[in-house]
Amino acid sequence: MLEIDNLHARAEEREILRGINLRLKAGEVHAIMGPNGSGKSTLAQVLAGRETYTVTGGSVRYLGRDLLEMKPEERAREGLFLAFQYPVEIPGVSNMYFLRAALNAARKQQGLEELDAADFLTRVRDKIRLLGMEDSLLQRSVNEGFSGGEKKRNEIFQMAVLEPKLAVLDETDSGLDIDALKVVAQGVNALRGRERGILLVTHYQRLLNYIIPDFVHVLSNGRIVRSGGKELALELEEKGYGWLETAAVA
Amino acid sequence: MSTPATDIELLANREYQYGFITEIESETVPRGLNTDIIRLISAKKQEPEFMLEWRLRAFRQWQTMREPEWANVKYPPIDYQNIIYYAAPRQAGDRPKSLDEVDPKLLQTYEKLGVPLRERELLAGVAVDAVFDSVSVATTFRAKLAALGIIFSSFSEAVREHPELVRKYLGSVVPSSDNFFASLNSAVFSDGSFIYVPKGVRCPMELSTYFRINAQDSGQFERTLIIADEGAYVSYLEGCTAPKRDNNQLHAAVVELVALEGATIKYSTVQNWYPGDAEGRGGIYNFVTKRGKCAGRGSKISWTQVETGSSITWKYPSCILQGDDSVGEFYSVALTHHRQQADTGTKMIHIGRNTRSTIVSKGISAGHGQNTYRGMVKMLPGAAGARNYSQCDSLLLGDQCGAHTFPVLEVRNPTARVEHEASTSRIGEDQLFYCRQRGLSMEDAVSMIVNGFCKTVFRELPMEFAVEAQKLLGVSLEGSVG
Numbered sequence: 001m002l003e004i005d006n007l008h009a010r011a012e013e014r015e016i017l018r019g020i021n022l023r024l025k026a027g028e029v030h031a032i033m034g035p036n037g038s039g040k041s042t043l044a045q046v047l048a049g050r051e052t053y054t055v056t057g058g059s060v061r062y063l064g065r066d067l068l069e070m071k072p073e074e075r076a077r078e079g080l081f082l083a084f085q086y087p088v089e090i091p092g093v094s095n096m097y098f099l100r101a102a103l104n105a106a107r108k109q110q111g112l113e114e115l116d117a118a119d120f121l122t123r124v125r126d127k128i129r130l131l132g133m134e135d136s137l138l139q140r141s142v143n144e145g146f147s148g149g150e151k152k153r154n155e156i157f158q159m160a161v162l163e164p165k166l167a168v169l170d171e172t173d174s175g176l177d178i179d180a181l182k183v184v185a186q187g188v189n190a191l192r193g194r195e196r197g198i199l200l201v202t203h204y205q206r207l208l209n210y211i212i213p214d215f216v217h218v219l220s221n222g223r224i225v226r227s228g229g230k231e232l233a234l235e236l237e238e239k240g241y242g243w244l245e246t247a248a249v250a
Numbered sequence: 251m252s253t254p255a256t257d258i259e260l261l262a263n264r265e266y267q268y269g270f271i272t273e274i275e276s277e278t279v280p281r282g283l284n285t286d287i288i289r290l291i292s293a294k295k296q297e298p299e300f301m302l303e304w305r306l307r308a309f310r311q312w313q314t315m316r317e318p319e320w321a322n323v324k325y326p327p328i329d330y331q332n333i334i335y336y337a338a339p340r341q342a343g344d345r346p347k348s349l350d351e352v353d354p355k356l357l358q359t360y361e362k363l364g365v366p367l368r369e370r371e372l373l374a375g376v377a378v379d380a381v382f383d384s385v386s387v388a389t390t391f392r393a394k395l396a397a398l399g400i401i402f403s404s405f406s407e408a409v410r411e412h413p414e415l416v417r418k419y420l421g422s423v424v425p426s427s428d429n430f431f432a433s434l435n436s437a438v439f440s441d442g443s444f445i446y447v448p449k450g451v452r453c454p455m456e457l458s459t460y461f462r463i464n465a466q467d468s469g470q471f472e473r474t475l476i477i478a479d480e481g482a483y484v485s486y487l488e489g490c491t492a493p494k495r496d497n498n499q500l501h502a503a504v505v506e507l508v509a510l511e512g513a514t515i516k517y518s519t520v521q522n523w524y525p526g527d528a529e530g531r532g533g534i535y536n537f538v539t540k541r542g543k544c545a546g547r548g549s550k551i552s553w554t555q556v557e558t559g560s561s562i563t564w565k566y567p568s569c570i571l572q573g574d575d576s577v578g579e580f581y582s583v584a585l586t587h588h589r590q591q592a593d594t595g596t597k598m599i600h601i602g603r604n605t606r607s608t609i610v611s612k613g614i615s616a617g618h619g620q621n622t623y624r625g626m627v628k629m630l631p632g633a634a635g636a637r638n639y640s641q642c643d644s645l646l647l648g649d650q651c652g653a654h655t656f657p658v659l660e661v662r663n664p665t666a667r668v669e670h671e672a673s674t675s676r677i678g679e680d681q682l683f684y685c686r687q688r689g690l691s692m693e694d695a696v697s698m699i700v701n702g703f704c705k706t707v708f709r710e711l712p713m714e715f716a717v718e719a720q721k722l723l724g725v726s727l728e729g730s731v732g
Contacts, residue, residue, distance in 0.1 A: 048683075048687050049686075049687075050683055051679075051683075052679065071686070072683060072686040072687055073686040073687075073689050073690060073691055073692070075687075076686065076687050076688055076689035077689045081687075082687050084684065084687075087684070088678070088680050088681050088683075088684035089681075090681055090684070090685070090698070090699060090702055091702055091703065092701070092702030092703055092704070092705035092706070093698055093699070093701070093702035093705075097698075098685075098688070098698070099688075101688075101690055101694065101698065102688035102689050102690065105688075105689035105690055105691075105694075106689050109689075141702065158688070162688070162689075
């Protein structure tokens with residue numbers, strides 16, 4: 001469902017992605033690991049269409065379409081979801097209103113009827129429970145005054161409601177204690193399925209104890225320097241990133 | 251903000267929806283202002299002698315006054331002798347007695363504006379006074395209200411039918427010498443609404459006035475007076491629109507509110523006068539004096555305004571908190587886009603003991619818009635235990651616009667407390683991207699973020715108006731992100 005070929009991207013004058021190649025099929029979970037500054041988050045943002053980055057080369061195909069030609073909102077409506085590393089606050093806009101607008105934007109695209117507040121509520125009730133969140137969260141402003149953990153949980157909750165085809169999770173584990181991490185992982189695992197692709201961006205192997213990936217890729221200096229199965233993550237944990245960076249330079 | 255040009259083009263401005271002109275024969279007085287014109291206006295309205303005297307006195311005062319220059323707005327000099335001070339749709343005989351006698355063209359106009367007078371009369375619980383140019387053309391629900399002793403009529407009728415009330419309260423809150431524009435209004439005001447709610451009566455429906463400027467080169471000078479007697483309650487709404495024209499038109503209104511002991515007046519405005527085009531051509535100059543007096547103990551006056559129209563807005567709905575324990579509130583959203591300029595805010599004058607006031611002002615600037623909050627909180631020596639809370643937030647869209655805040659606090663009683671908070675923020679690229687990543691269009695994202703910003707004010711509006719206001723903000727902001 002996702003084919004990335006020789007993708008190059010820069011932020012202002014700095015080249016960050018220097019030729020990424022990746023194939024992700026429906027039903028697969030891929031983990032992208034790498035040290036700080038290796039380009040992991042940039043890759044996630046470029047896939048979502050963030051305009052602060054300029055794609056300078058290569059191509060990305062998503063469900064057979066040229067992803068780079070699509071606006072961020074089109075990508076979203078076609079089922080691409082990004083769980084943000086730093087979820088954004090929108091004061092005065094209730095979580096419920098926001099999420100219903102998001103869901104209806106996608107439904108409209110698919111030619112489905114828009115959901116009214118009552119239908120929407122029925123639909124989200126069990127997802128709230130899945131993530132162990134309070135109902136009152138729906139009435140609160142989007143991410144405003146949320147703790148770091150609540151924000152991350154809210155991202156996964158949104159993902160559960162929107163049921164994307166391709167979910168990109170950008171450092172969803174950072175800043176979570178072990179209990180919150182388990183809840184988040186449970187949310188992600190509940191979403192795994194034959195139709196769905198998941199791309200996990202993470203610095204630490206820890207998350208991968210709870211969400212077992214099919215493939216692990218190591219990003220360094222804007223390129224994937226090593227790909228393998230889930231064992232690769234454990235190897236990294238043991239030897240550290242230095243091991244691969246040295247290998248990449250050599 | 252790094253938005254590609256294509257997106258901005260997609261958000262190209264929708265036309266101002268209310269810019270149409272009603273082709274109707276209109277009766278006007280000659281251009282210019284002198285005592286003859288004032289006598290003519292007074293005669294047309296068949297006013298009693300005291301009213302004419304009052305107008306002439308105001309005119310003499312006005313002649314000695316200078317147009318204020320302290321506001322943070324710029325506009326070419328206004329030629330007061332080139333304005334038509336009275337314009338009314340021509341009609342045979344007296345003012346129509348019922349909607350059946352009203353010119354169908356006028357009914358159609360209000361229908362097109364989304365204020366169908368007939369339906370409103372039949373269905374909704376909203377009574378409407380429709381003011382077209384200088385005259386009130388219809389007032390609905392009058393009989394039902396009269397049964398409760400509530401007077402809801404055009405100002406002209408009130409002058410004729412209830413001269414004792416008009417005489418007692420007219421100018422009691424905004425004297426005819428108050429300021430340049432208020433004096434001008436006092437001399438030439440033509441129509442507006444008059445409301446009196448008797449002792450202990452809770453007005454069972456929203457009362458509203460819909461102001462429409464149609465004639466060219468004319469000004470609108472309306473006067474509204476609302477009196478809530480002891481223990482009474484009334485909620486009043488006003489809406490305003492005007493056709494698109496290339497020249498500027500002057501609107502100088504005066505609104506006076508009087509709340510006696512234990513009475514509450516809630517006054518809501520959605521101001522959508524023609525704002526001018528993207529280059530700043532045309533638009534209404536909106537110079538308005540609005541003031542309420544909480545005359546009795548425990549009375550309350552609450553102003554809520556959503557200001558999205560006019561090329562220039564100069565307006566400070568204020569409260570004089572005279573009665574002990576009285577309460578004043580001011581909730582405002584002011585939006586300036588293109589070349590619009592707004593200088594708006596409030597004055598809270600605390601005179602009585604334990605008086606309380608709340609000010610929440612939300613300014614939104616886009617395009618080349620300039621938005622100024624100007625507020626004064628005054629605690630006089632007798633205002634023991636008085637409290638004020640003010641919050642002024644500004645939101646900027648783009649980098650060509652401006653937001654300015656001029657709060658003045660004057661505290662002359664040591665037990666009075668004043669709190670002021672202010673913030674200025676910009677719609678963040680990160681907020682927009684977050685919304686778009688969830689599938690919202692750029693347009694919907696901006697509208698959602700701005701509406702969130704204004705929420706504390708919108709929730710003060712009556713339901714029907716709140717929905718209207720949200721839509722209006724969305725439309726007014728189109729093309730503002732870049």
